Amino acid sequence: MLTRKQRDLLAFIHKRLQRDGVPPSFDEMRDALDLRSKSGIHRLITALEERGFIRRLAHRARAIEIVRLPEDMGGGPTAGFRPTVIDGDRPDRDLPSAIPVRIDAQELPVMGRIAAGVPIEAISEVSHHVAVPGQMLDRGGAHYALEVKGESMIDAGINDGDVVVIREQTTADDGDIVVALVEGQEATLKRFRRERGMICLEAANPAFETRILPQDKVKVQGRLVGLIRSY
Known part of the structure; x- marks a missing residue:
C-alpha cells in the first residue's frame, strides 16, 4: 500500500x-x-x-x-518489465518457454553539440549517427540528436556529454525543454517559458541566469523527448 x-x-x-x-x-x-x-x-x-x-x-x-x-x-505486478531472450549454447529443452521481445531502434543524425550553458553557434552539420529506441520517439514526427556541452541543465538530469533526442517542432509549451535558436545564430538547450510577451530560457542550475528575450529573437527548433548516456 x-x-x-x-x-x-x-x-x-x-x-x-x-x-x-x-x-x-x-x-x-x-x-x-x-x-x-x-x-x-x-x-x-x-x-x-x-x-x-x-x-x-x-x-x-x-x-x-x-x-x-x-x-x-495503469500498471500491475509486472508493469514496465519486458524480458528479452538471448540465445545461448544450452539445449532448448533446458529452457522454459519464452517469447522473444523485439526491440526496434532508429538511426538518428547527431547534429553536433548543443550548449547547455552559454549558447554556441547554430548547429547544422551531421557529425555522426546514433541508434535510438523506437519507444523514445514520438509517432509521426521527425527527430534528431545533439551532444550536450555544459552543465546548465544538470538539475534536469542532463549532463555534459549526454546525447539528447529532439523532436523537430517550432512551438513549445511552458515547461518544455527545447532547442532554441537565439537571434538566428546561437543554439541552446533550455526550459521554455513565456512571460509578459517575452520568452524566458531557463537553466536548470542556479549558477546560470535565466535569459529573457523578445519573442522575435527566439525560434524553437525542437523539444526534448529523450536522453542517452554513455559510460
Missing part, C-alpha cells in the same frame, strides 16, 4: 518522464507536493524504491526510472 503522498509523487515522476524524457528535479518534486524541504522528498523516494515502484540508477545525477505502477494507475 502507498500513502497519498507516495502515490502523488509516483504519479508526478511518471508524468514528467512521459513528457520530458527526464525525471523532475528534487526542487520540482518538493514544489509539486507542497513540501517545505527536500528531505521529505528523499524519504518518499526511498519508500517508493523499497516498495519496488522506482529504481535509482547509480552514477547518474538524480536519475530515476519507473519500475512499475499500481494497477489503478
Whole structure:
C-alpha cells in the first residue's frame, strides 16, 4: 500500500518522464507536493524504491526510472518489465518457454553539440549517427540528436556529454525543454517559458541566469523527448 503522498509523487515522476524524457528535479518534486524541504522528498523516494515502484540508477545525477505502477494507475505486478531472450549454447529443452521481445531502434543524425550553458553557434552539420529506441520517439514526427556541452541543465538530469533526442517542432509549451535558436545564430538547450510577451530560457542550475528575450529573437527548433548516456 502507498500513502497519498507516495502515490502523488509516483504519479508526478511518471508524468514528467512521459513528457520530458527526464525525471523532475528534487526542487520540482518538493514544489509539486507542497513540501517545505527536500528531505521529505528523499524519504518518499526511498519508500517508493523499497516498495519496488522506482529504481535509482547509480552514477547518474538524480536519475530515476519507473519500475512499475499500481494497477489503478495503469500498471500491475509486472508493469514496465519486458524480458528479452538471448540465445545461448544450452539445449532448448533446458529452457522454459519464452517469447522473444523485439526491440526496434532508429538511426538518428547527431547534429553536433548543443550548449547547455552559454549558447554556441547554430548547429547544422551531421557529425555522426546514433541508434535510438523506437519507444523514445514520438509517432509521426521527425527527430534528431545533439551532444550536450555544459552543465546548465544538470538539475534536469542532463549532463555534459549526454546525447539528447529532439523532436523537430517550432512551438513549445511552458515547461518544455527545447532547442532554441537565439537571434538566428546561437543554439541552446533550455526550459521554455513565456512571460509578459517575452520568452524566458531557463537553466536548470542556479549558477546560470535565466535569459529573457523578445519573442522575435527566439525560434524553437525542437523539444526534448529523450536522453542517452554513455559510460
